[in-house]
Amino acid sequence: MQQHPLRKSVQNKKANGFTFLEALLALLITALLLSFYPLIHHLFERVVQQSELDLTAQWELFLQQSQKDMQFYKKIEVKENQLFITQPDNKIIQYNLHKTTFRKQSEGKGHEPLLLDVQAIYFQHIDNYLLLKITMTNGKERLTRYHTPLRKEGS
Secondary structure (H helix, E strand, C coil): CCCCHHHHHHHHCCCCCCCHHHHHHHHHHHHHHHHCHHHHHHHHHHHHHHHHHHHHHHHHHHHHHHHHHHHCCCEEEEECCEEEEECCCCCEEEEEEECCEEEEEECCEEEEEEECCEEEEEEEEECCEEEEEEEECCCCEEEEEEECCCCCCCC
């Protein structure tokens, strides 16, 4: 008995490929993974939003503290991108960048971190204003301006 020529060629060759069951399983796994994408994307967006809120809160706290330091001063100097504030009791407060931490020091001692993840700072004292520009490590920039009226010696 002779077999059909087409049937013979199929039987003799081992075909490489997926069976129907393997294809269904692969499709099921792909669909399952894709169904988690919106959840993961939403969680990632919330993490980014939370970090933005943290940065904003950190910035607002820094502004309040620096305003307090500049409320009463005898002299303000900018040297080598560092800010020196001489208080009426001749105590010197220094603001500077140490690695990626913008910090405050009193009398050159201590280390009070004010802002974290800072890439660069820029101070400029023009007339009655002190300009502070901060570039964060994520590339965002923050800018603030302080009014610094001229103080007479001894006041």
